[in-house]
Amino acid sequence: xxxxxxxxxxxxxxxxxxxxxxxxxxxxxxxxxxxxxxxxxxxxxxxxxxxxxxxxxxxxxxxxxxxxxxxxxxxxxxxxxxxxxxxxxxxxxxxxxxxxxxxxxxxxxxxxxxxxx
Amino acid sequence: xxxxxxxxxxxxxxxxxxxxxxxxxxxxxxxxxxxxxxxxxxxxxxxxxxxxxxxxxxxxxxxxxxxxxxxxxxxxxxxxxxxxxxxxxxxxxxxxxxxxxxxxxxxxxxxxxxxxxxxxxxxxxxxxxxxxxxxxxxxxxxxxxxxxxxxxxxxxxxxxxxxxxxxxxxxxxxxxxxxxxxxxxxxxxxxxxxxxxxxxxxxxxxxxxxxxxxxxxxxxxxxxxxxxxxxxxxxxxxxxxxxxxxxxxxxxxxxxxxxxxxxxxxxxxxxxxxxxxxxxxxxxxxxxxxxxxxxxxxxxxxxxxxxxxxxxxxxxxxxxxxxxxxxxxxxxxxxxxxxxxxxxxxxxxxxxxxxxxxxxxxxxxxxxxxxxxxxxxxxxxxxxxxxxxxxxxxxxxxxxxxxxxxxxxxxxxxxxxxxxxxxxxxxxxxxxxxxxxxxxxxxxxxxxxxxxxxxxxxxxxxxxxxxxxxxxxxxxxxxxxxxxxxxxxxxxxxxxxxxxxxxxxxxxxxxxxxxxxxxxxxxxxxxxxxxxxxxxxxxxxxxxxxxxxxxxxxxxxxxxxxxxxxxxxxxxxxxxxxxxxxxxxxxxxxxxxxxxxxxxxxxxxxxxxxxxxx
Numbered sequence: 146x147x148x149x150x151x152x153x154x155x156x157x158x159x160x161x162x163x164x165x166x167x168x169x170x171x172x173x174x175x176x177x178x179x180x181x182x183x184x185x186x187x188x189x190x191x192x193x194x195x196x197x198x199x200x201x202x203x204x205x206x207x208x209x210x211x212x213x214x215x216x217x218x219x220x221x222x223x224x225x226x227x228x229x230x231x232x233x234x235x236x237x238x239x240x241x242x243x244x245x246x247x248x249x250x251x252x253x254x255x256x257x258x259x260x261x262x
Numbered sequence: 263x264x265x266x267x268x269x270x271x272x273x274x275x276x277x278x279x280x281x282x283x284x285x286x287x288x289x290x291x292x293x294x295x296x297x298x299x300x301x302x303x304x305x306x307x308x309x310x311x312x313x314x315x316x317x318x319x320x321x322x323x324x325x326x327x328x329x330x331x332x333x334x335x336x337x338x339x340x341x342x343x344x345x346x347x348x349x350x351x352x353x354x355x356x357x358x359x360x361x362x363x364x365x366x367x368x369x370x371x372x373x374x375x376x377x378x379x380x381x382x383x384x385x386x387x388x389x390x391x392x393x394x395x396x397x398x399x400x401x402x403x404x405x406x407x408x409x410x411x412x413x414x415x416x417x418x419x420x421x422x423x424x425x426x427x428x429x430x431x432x433x434x435x436x437x438x439x440x441x442x443x444x445x446x447x448x449x450x451x452x453x454x455x456x457x458x459x460x461x462x463x464x465x466x467x468x469x470x471x472x473x474x475x476x477x478x479x480x481x482x483x484x485x486x487x488x489x490x491x492x493x494x495x496x497x498x499x500x501x502x503x504x505x506x507x508x509x510x511x512x513x514x515x516x517x518x519x520x521x522x523x524x525x526x527x528x529x530x531x532x533x534x535x536x537x538x539x540x541x542x543x544x545x546x547x548x549x550x551x552x553x554x555x556x557x558x559x560x561x562x563x564x565x566x567x568x569x570x571x572x573x574x575x576x577x578x579x580x581x582x583x584x585x586x587x588x589x590x591x592x593x594x595x596x597x598x599x600x601x602x603x604x605x606x607x608x609x610x611x612x613x614x615x616x617x618x619x620x621x622x623x624x625x626x627x628x629x630x631x632x633x634x635x636x637x638x639x640x641x642x643x644x645x646x647x648x649x650x651x652x653x654x655x656x657x658x659x660x661x662x663x664x665x666x667x668x669x670x671x672x673x674x675x676x677x678x679x680x681x682x683x684x685x686x687x688x689x690x691x692x693x694x695x696x697x698x699x700x701x702x703x704x705x706x707x708x709x710x711x712x713x714x715x716x717x718x719x720x721x722x723x724x725x726x727x728x729x730x731x732x733x734x735x736x737x738x739x740x741x742x743x744x745x746x747x748x749x750x751x752x753x754x755x756x757x758x759x760x761x762x763x764x765x766x767x768x769x770x771x772x773x774x775x776x777x778x779x780x781x782x783x784x785x786x787x788x789x790x791x792x793x794x795x796x797x798x799x800x801x802x803x804x805x806x807x808x809x810x811x812x813x814x815x816x817x818x819x820x821x822x823x824x825x826x827x828x829x830x831x832x833x834x835x836x837x838x839x840x841x842x843x844x845x846x847x848x849x850x851x852x853x854x855x856x857x858x859x860x861x862x863x864x865x866x867x868x869x870x871x872x873x874x875x876x
Contacts, residue, residue, distance in 0.1 A: 223468075231410055231436070238414040244468030247406035254404055254469075261466050 147262065148174045150190060152183040152206065153198040153225065162196055165252045171259070180204025184212045187220070194262050195222045196255075197242075199233050207233055207240070214241040221262045267312055268359055269503070274301045275359070276563075279352050283569045286345040292335065298348070299328040305355065316372040317355055323379040324351050330383060339386060347382060350375060393453065394426070395460060398474040400446040405469035408442035409433045415447065415467055422463065423453025450478065506596060509557055516553050517743060517837035519546050524834065524862030550743060550835075559599050561639045561648065562590035564606065568637055571607055575614040582621055582632035583614060592639035594646045598737050601717035602648070605710040609650045609733050610635065612707070617654030617731055627728060629653070641739075645761075649734045657683055657725040683723035687711035720819055746836035746859065746869065749814065749827040752801035755867055756827075757836060757859065758816060762872045765815040766830050769808055783813070783824045790815065790824045793875050798854065804828060818872040825875065836861075838869065 149171050153159045156178075163173045174190045177183035179201045187195060195213070199206040206224060213220050224237045224245035234245050246258050278301050281294050290298075306321040327344075331337055354372055361367050399415055401408050413433050416425060429448040430438040453460070457475050464473055523546045526539060565587050576583040594602075618624075618633035625631050636651040659682050666672045666685045686707045710733075714721050719737040738744070738761070745760035767785070774792075775782040781792040796804025805811045805828040814825045836859040856871035 226407070228406070231407060234407060234410045235413055238410065238417055244414070245407070245410070251404070254402075257402065258468050261468060 146170060146172045147194060147259070148172050148190070148192040149259075150175045150177065150183070150186055150192040150195045152177045152180070152195060152201075152209065154178050154201040155198075158198065158225075162255065165255050166259075168252070169256050180206060180209030180212070183209045184216075187213050188216060191217075193221060194259055195220065196225050197222050198225045199227070199230055199237075207237055210237055210242055211240050223258055264312075264362070267308055268362065271305055271308065271355065271359060274305055275352055275355055276566075277301060279349070279570060280566055282345045282349055282352065283566070283573065285341055286573075289341045290331075290339075290344070292332075295328055295332050299325060299332055302328060314358070314369060316369045317358055319376050320351055320354060320372040320379075323376045323383070324348060327379055327383045327386070330387060337386060343382075347379060351379070393456070394450055394478040395453065395457065396448065396450050396474075396476050396478055397460065397464070398446050398448050398472075398476075399464070399467070400471040400473075401442065402469040402471045403443075407439060408447070409436065409438040411467075411469065412438075412442055412447040415464060416449065418467070419451060419460070419463060422455050422460070423451045426450045426452055446472075504556075509553075509596070512553055513557065516546070516550050520550060520743060520835055520837055521860050521862065525864070527862055554595075554743070557596045558593035559596050560591045560593050561599065561602070564599060564602050565590045565637055565639070567603060568606055568610060571610055572614065572635060575611060579614060580620070581614065581618055583618060584632055584634045586634060586636045587638075588636065589639040592641060592646060594639075594648075594737055595739070598646075598717045598719070601713055605713045605735070606637075606648075606650070608706050608710045610637075613650060613652040613654065613731070617652040617656075619655050623655075629728075642736075645736045645738055647734060647736050649732060651730060651732045653730040656727045656729055656731055657686070657723070658727075659683075659725075662686060680722070680724065683725055684721075686723070687721060743835055743837050745833055747814070747833050748831040748867070749795070749812075750829045750831055751796045751799070751827050752804040754799070754801050755831070755865075756795065757867050757869045758814065758872065759856075759869060760833055762816045762818070763814050764817055764822065767813050767815070768811075769813070772813065772824075774808065785815065785824070790822055792824045792826060794826045796826075796828070798875065816872045818875065823872075823875060825872075836867075836869070841868075 149166055151159050151162050151166075151173060153162070153176075159176045159178075163176070166173055171194075174192050175186045177186050181204045183195070183197070183206075184204075197206040197210055201209075204212075210222050210224070213222060218241070220241075221243050222241070224234060224242045225248060226234050226245050227248045234242075237245065243262070244258055246254055278298060281297055285291075285294050302321045302325040306318050306325055309317040309321065331339060354370065354375060358370055361370070397419075399412070401411055405411060409430075410433075412428070416428070416433075419425070427450050429445075430441045432438060451460070457477060460475050461473065464470070464475075467473075523542055526542070528535065528539075569585055569587070572583060572585040613635050618635070619627070619629075621631040624633065630653075634653050636649075638651070639646065639648045641647070659679060662682055662685055663672070663675050663677075666682075666688075667675065671685055671688055672681075687710070688708060711721050714735050714737075717737060719735050722734045722736070723731070724734065725731040746757040747760050747763050747766075748755055748757050750756075765785075772783050772785045775784050775789065782789045783792045784790075794804070794806070794808075795801070796806075808826055811826050811828060812830050814827060814830065815822060816825055838857045839859060841855060841858050854871055854874040855868040857869045859867055859869060861867050
């Protein structure tokens with residue numbers, strides 16, 4: 146069973162993603178509400194996959210992505226973006242993000258994005 | 263010394279260019295490779311002797327490359343790529359050769375190109391010629407931000423090779439996302455990797471719906487050149503090159519000789535004299551023919567230059583164009599050849615830019631997506647015809663008429679097509695940008711017209727909507743000595759170029775038709791306008807009774823007319839001399855004449871310009 150870390154500043158989003166994942170056989174090993182916590186939790190839990198929101202207080206998703214990639218260049222991080230964040234997503238792709246999904250998304254979209262890992 | 267170097271190197275370069283343009287399509291034969299190798303070797307040697315290091319180094323690098331592929335006939339090379347590279351060598355040398363004539367000549371810098379050739383040679387030696395692939399990617403529906411996903415794809419594959427082009431081109435444009443959603447994302451990549459490697463790398467792309475990887479055939483090229491005649495190899499010819507100035511002088515002397523000969527003509531011939539005169543006449547004829555034939559040059563040289571022009575234009579515009587050349591061995595006077603390049607380039611540029619549509623438009627019209635331009639030369643009557651046909655969109659009769667009416671060039675829209683299309687040669691018609699776009703053609707057509715006229719030629723334009731346009735140029739075979747028909751009017755003698763005279767007849771064969779303002783003549787069921795030559799020139803004492811006169815049916819640019827003269831005297835060779843400009847401005851009536859000549863009796867006679875009567 147693949148392990149996932151969910152990073153999002155909105156508890157509602159974290160819960161939605163958790164429900165979708167657990168329904169499809171993923172194990173959610175942790176949640177983080179900002180980038181700083183995300184980096185800490187990643188090092189502690191070493192999840193197979195990270196879903197990373199972009200806009201967050203106390204270190205945004207892009208910075209967190211870079212920090213994690215620096216520590217583990219094989220990390221599988223998927224950005225969770227909103228429309229209008231093209232430039233940030235582009236930067237994330239260049240910085241090693243394995244892909245991205247765009248909010249709002251359906252369950253099947255999320256699962257499709259994760260199934261490559 | 264320099265002259266000889268320039269002459270020889272130019273010859274080699276011309277030969278090289280010819281080979282390269284041929285091989286772009288057909289690939290290099292063993293003979294081609296040897297020929298290119300030898301040329302490079304020779305230029306290397308002589309430029310080294312001249313102290314021209316940059317040319318010498320450049321040809322050295324090219325020579326090395328061809329030496330390698332000569333010795334390794336099985337090595338795989340991309341003919342198009344090699345052609346491109348070596349054409350750049352040719353261009354550099356050409357540029358240097360031209361620059362060398364100026365006093366403050368400094369050698370150009372060929373180091374980058376030398377490096378490039380060396381690199382290429384290295385890559386061929388290592389057997390690592392790169393292949394090009396076209397990759398077509400579709401993303402799942404609802405993947406969103408497809409442009410950024412495409413960007414991600416490029417980012418993934420970036421270090422595998424060089425991405426040459428993408429479709430859509432601008433991924434930063436947000437609209438490109440929708441485009442990719444609908445048509446997918448396409449790019450071409452030049453890489454050492456093979457198809458499977460590209461597949462496996464892109465396979466893991468998130469939301470990948472489908473992936474197509476196809477190798478781009480090496481021989482697929484933008485411009486193809488077809489020759490339907492074989493090129494005679496240079497070694498088979500045995501030539502001496504002569505300065506054109508000497509030929510001009512020789513022609514002048516022969517002209518004088520023809521006049522001198524006609525001065526010796528007598529009516530009261532005794533046997534002895536007749537024999538001698540006959541001999542002289544025969545020899546001057548022969549001499550004249552030979553001098554004229556020396557001046558005749560096949561159009562192939564100019565035509566081959568046009569291959570390069572069309573190739574470059576096709577590449578620049580991204581259109582797929584076949585240039586078909588026919589009758590390149592047709593010969594014309596050197597003087598005409600010298601004036602032919604510029605108008606031809608103009609015409610071809612128009613055909614490529616404005617005539618031939620892009621592949622998509624052509625497809626929607628149900629045409630072959632690649633356009634065809636036919637460049638043709640042939641003899642017809644005493645004339646040489648050089649024609650350019652394209653299968654493009656044709657001229658827009660309505661728009662040309664509209665513009666011509668607004669410019670006051672014509673007063674009624676009710677004129678035949680041939681006259682409408684000729685309007686684009688009117689100076690001032692084609693000068694404005696707007697008209698060019700409207701008419702679909704017309705860039706510098708007035709310049710073309712003037713150049714052709716200067717060379718003694720005529721221009722006709724034919725066009726049919728969506729079928730294409732034909733630009734037809736007609737040149738006289740020779741410019742200097744022609745057959746003339748002398749006619750007398752009143753006390754004067756004038757000369758028609760024999761080429762223009764179709765028929766000589768009297769009123770026994772024709773009937774006079776009076777249509778009110780204009781007199782017409784009916785000859786074998788055809789009606790022709792009638793002109794009295796004496797009336798036109800106000801000659802004193804000309805025969806006003808048409809039933810006592812003789813008539814000439816002559817052809818002009820604008821049709822056939824009957825010209826009434828007192829008497830048709832004889833036909834003889836005449837030497838054409840231009841009418842001095844100062845005389846033309848002094849006597850406006852001289853505009854009815856194209857040139858003058860000196861007769862056997864020492865008199866100067868005027869040669870009629872038949873176009874002035876219509």
